[in-house]
Amino acid sequence: MLITLQRIVESVNQAPEFDVALNTMVRSVKAALGSDVCSVYLADPEQREFVLMASDGLTIPKGKRITLAYGEGLISLAAQREEPLNLANATTHPNFKLVKEVNETAYRAMLVAPIIHQRKVLGVLAVQQVEARAFTGEEESFVVTLAAQLAAVIAHAEAKGLIADPQSPWLKKLKAIPGAPGVALGEPYVGRPIASLRSIVPRRTETPWREIHRFRKAVLLTRQELKRLAEQVADYVADDTLAIFDVYQGLLDATSLGNAVEEKIKEGWRAQTAVKMAVDGFVSQFEDLDDAYLRERAVDVRDLGERILGHLKDRKKIHNEIPDSCILVAEEVTASMLAEIPRNRLQGLISLRGSANSHAAIMARSMGIAAVFGIEDVPLSYFEEQYLIVDGYSGEIFVNPPSQVVAEYQNLQLEEQELSETVAQHRHKKAETKDGLAISLQINAGLNVDHGKLCGEHQGIGLYRTEIPFMMRERFPTESEQYDLYREVFEHYPKVPVVMRTLDVGGDKPLPYFPISEENPFLGWRGIRMTLDHPEIFLVQVRAMIRANIGYDNLKILLPMITSVEEVDEAARLINQAYFEVRNEWVQQHPKSTVNRPELGVMIEVPAVLYQLEAIARRVDFFSVGTNDLTQYMLAVDRNNPRVAQLYEAYHPAVLNALQDIVETCQKLGKPVSVCGELAGDPGGAILLLSMGYRTLSMSEHNLDKIRWIVRNLESKVLQVILTQALNAKHPDQVRKVLTMKLESLGLGGFVRAGK
Numbered sequence: 001m002l003i004t005l006q007r008i009v010e011s012v013n014q015a016p017e018f019d020v021a022l023n024t025m026v027r028s029v030k031a032a033l034g035s036d037v038c039s040v041y042l043a044d045p046e047q048r049e050f051v052l053m054a055s056d057g058l059t060i061p062k063g064k065r066i067t068l069a070y071g072e073g074l075i076s077l078a079a080q081r082e083e084p085l086n087l088a089n090a091t092t093h094p095n096f097k098l099v100k101e102v103n104e105t106a107y108r109a110m111l112v113a114p115i116i117h118q119r120k121v122l123g124v125l126a127v128q129q130v131e132a133r134a135f136t137g138e139e140e141s142f143v144v145t146l147a148a149q150l151a152a153v154i155a156h157a158e159a160k161g162l163i164a165d166p167q168s169p170w171l172k173k174l175k176a177i178p179g180a181p182g183v184a185l186g187e188p189y190v191g192r193p194i195a196s197l198r199s200i201v202p203r204r205t206e207t208p209w210r211e212i213h214r215f216r217k218a219v220l221l222t223r224q225e226l227k228r229l230a231e232q233v234a235d236y237v238a239d240d241t242l243a244i245f246d247v248y249q250g251l252l253d254a255t256s257l258g259n260a261v262e263e264k265i266k267e268g269w270r271a272q273t274a275v276k277m278a279v280d281g282f283v284s285q286f287e288d289l290d291d292a293y294l295r296e297r298a299v300d301v302r303d304l305g306e307r308i309l310g311h312l313k314d315r316k317k318i319h320n321e322i323p324d325s326c327i328l329v330a331e332e333v334t335a336s337m338l339a340e341i342p343r344n345r346l347q348g349l350i351s352l353r354g355s356a357n358s359h360a361a362i363m364a365r366s367m368g369i370a371a372v373f374g375i376e377d378v379p380l381s382y383f384e385e386q387y388l389i390v391d392g393y394s395g396e397i398f399v400n401p402p403s404q405v406v407a408e409y410q411n412l413q414l415e416e417q418e419l420s421e422t423v424a425q426h427r428h429k430k431a432e433t434k435d436g437l438a439i440s441l442q443i444n445a446g447l448n449v450d451h452g453k454l455c456g457e458h459q460g461i462g463l464y465r466t467e468i469p470f471m472m473r474e475r476f477p478t479e480s481e482q483y484d485l486y487r488e489v490f491e492h493y494p495k496v497p498v499v500m501r502t503l504d505v506g507g508d509k510p511l512p513y514f515p516i517s518e519e520n521p522f523l524g525w526r527g528i529r530m531t532l533d534h535p536e537i538f539l540v541q542v543r544a545m546i547r548a549n550i551g552y553d554n555l556k557i558l559l560p561m562i563t564s565v566e567e568v569d570e571a572a573r574l575i576n577q578a579y580f581e582v583r584n585e586w587v588q589q590h591p592k593s594t595v596n597r598p599e600l601g602v603m604i605e606v607p608a609v610l611y612q613l614e615a616i617a618r619r620v621d622f623f624s625v626g627t628n629d630l631t632q633y634m635l636a637v638d639r640n641n642p643r644v645a646q647l648y649e650a651y652h653p654a655v656l657n658a659l660q661d662i663v664e665t666c667q668k669l670g671k672p673v674s675v676c677g678e679l680a681g682d683p684g685g686a687i688l689l690l691s692m693g694y695r696t697l698s699m700s701e702h703n704l705d706k707i708r709w710i711v712r713n714l715e716s717k718v719l720q721v722i723l724t725q726a727l728n729a730k731h732p733d734q735v736r737k738v739l740t741m742k743l744e745s746l747g748l749g750g751f752v753r754a755g756k
Contacts, residue, residue: 022054073097180371184348186325194310279305460496462698482544527561627677684739
């Protein structure tokens with residue numbers, strides 16, 4: 001039976017279309033069991049009925065939709081019980097329902113197994129036989145196992161919008177990952193890269209110097225191209241978002257991609273081959289990271305590589321006609337690809353790969369266009385010559401929707417525009433409640449902070465990730481190289497706090513020149529664990545930070561992945577050592593000047609720290625809560641694992657109670673505490689955190705205006721009521737209901753969608 005089962009599953013997975021897969025499966029099961037009938041029913045939650053999708057043995061009239069309402073027949077009973085039914089004579093069962101349209105009268109024996117995926121009943125697999133008999137235990141096990149295997153296939157098809165009944169009046173839609181809020185309506189414009197790295201066949205060269213010259217010329221042309229694109233979008237993209245193009249320029253520097261490519265050329269490879277090798281290396285490195293923001297930098301490196309490759313091959317960009325109202329669709333939308341389309345024509349974007357952390361998503365949010373990501377296995381050709389609606393809140397894509405749906409989304413667009421205009425009017429005002437309670441809103445920064453002016457008023461950098469200079473090299477960066485980078489940050493943010501997190505690499509964020517192999521990197525050698533084991537790396541970085549901060553005195557050093565008091569003590573000892581070294585060197589050269597010691601903080605992201613706050617507080621100046629990792633570790637859920645991602649829930653009662661305990665303890669200890677995780681930038685999450693007593697929130701800059709507007713429309717007296725209701729909730733959905741009602745009552749209903 002096992003071999004038969006494997007063969008059936010393989011044939012189903014290889015079927016070119018979903019309906020072919022179902023028909024293949026019912027024929028194979030009928031033959032394997034020697035039964036008279038095998039059928040598959042799928043659930044239609046909107047109609048509350050089960051639809052007969054495929055059968056070998058029952059007659060499905062052409063063009064006829066055969067259904068059983070929820071609660072009808074043995075099909076519904078098996079689904080309701082969520083367990084198989086094995087009946088020797090189904091016709092005598094009180095729940096038996098005869099379906100005359102399919103000539104079912106002669107069948108007595110019936111084995112019904114529910115098809116369940118992640119606790120959701122997707123349908124039912126039914127086997128029938130004329131002879132009245134109970135199916136054997138082996139046969140029942142076979143059908144149950146097959147139903148479990150089939151569940152993944154159906155869930156995949158459902159997610160991709162492949163379950164489409166041509167007779168159904170209901171919408172044809174795809175499900176993606178929301179990337180930028182808003183709605184878009186228009187015709188597709190399919191974007192493709194000018195050259196593909198995958199097409200490069202490795203070739204050697206006898207004249208490396210000539211290849212280096214070709215490469216440098218291609219880099220120069222790429223720089224000019226990127227500069228032109230940046231100028232094109234400068235009028236309608238926030239200054240800080242333009243820094244994306246500075247990041248691109250930085251990646252082209254000799255210290256980043258340039259040296260890596262030229263080293264490959266010197267080894268005897270042609271320029272195209274060297275570009276592919278170097279880019280593939282960097283892409284692989286980024287894609288292995290745990291940090292979702294940093295992982296998306298692989299897209300930027302690949303985009304640059306393909307642009308350089310296009311210039312090496314002397315290919316010209318072919319511009320197809322762009323519709324007046326278009327939705328950009330591509331395998332992987334990039335920021336530079338977005339910049340190539342006139343803003344007055346661009347409505348939204350669909351990226352088959354990628355995530356909300358990509359630069360394309362960041363740029364889409366800055367431009368105010370809807371964006372969705374991550375709908376692999378749907379070919380680009382599927383979107384051609386269609387009319388599309390993109391819902392950037394829910395992640396839904398409607399294909400050729402009826403007129404009433406189009407009208408509904410057109411009205412929603414107008415509401416969105418009014419809300420955006422209202423929020424924008426307050427972007428340079430302080431974040432304080434109606435009754436004067438001041439809230440500090442800060443930003444999370446990563447690659448580049450060149451522009452020093454964000455979309456609105458803010459009070460510093462609550463989290464600056466320092467991993468990039470380590471990852472974009474083939475060796476550890478020198479103290480001088482790190483100094484230059486950090487100094488630039490302080491120059492652009494001289495009068496507000498800058499919280500720099502020490503190097504957070506390790507098992508989950510490997511460096512190409514410092515390989516680490518672990519079975520479970522999430523619980524492995526990462527963050528402070530790795531840097532304490534290598535004080536030579538830690539000391540160089542801290543020295544660079546302290547040197548760069550001289551004259552500004554706004555540096556705060558943040559330690560990641562702390563789990564014990566001993567780690568804090570050892571890190572503090574090394575920081576003191578670095579401080580005294582820098583101070584002594586500086587004072588020798590500048591006798592009348594001083595060097596101030598930076599404040600030291602700890603990230604609360606490992607649950608063990610919750611029970612050591614008092615001891616740690618005696619050793620540090622502040623705390624910062626990383627809600628992403630704290631939630632992940634508290635719930636033992638890898639949110640990047642699709643099998644359990646739905647269990648990752650920031651509104652989980654345990655998480656909320658932990659956050660409440662943290663802020664109360666920090667208040668008693670007199671230690672400042674901020675939040676730098678995604679929860680701070682979520683409308684409902686921000687309200688919860690404020691109600692708990694958090695007064696400093698750090699977030700992605702695109703959430704800044706939205707959260708400021710919410711703060712300015714709150715009164716501190718209502719926060720305690722919200723908190724009591726939220727902490728009494730037993731389920732995350734109950735918490736959401738409380739927050740939704742509050743947002744609606746404040747006239748902020750538009751943010752309900754924005755917080756999904």
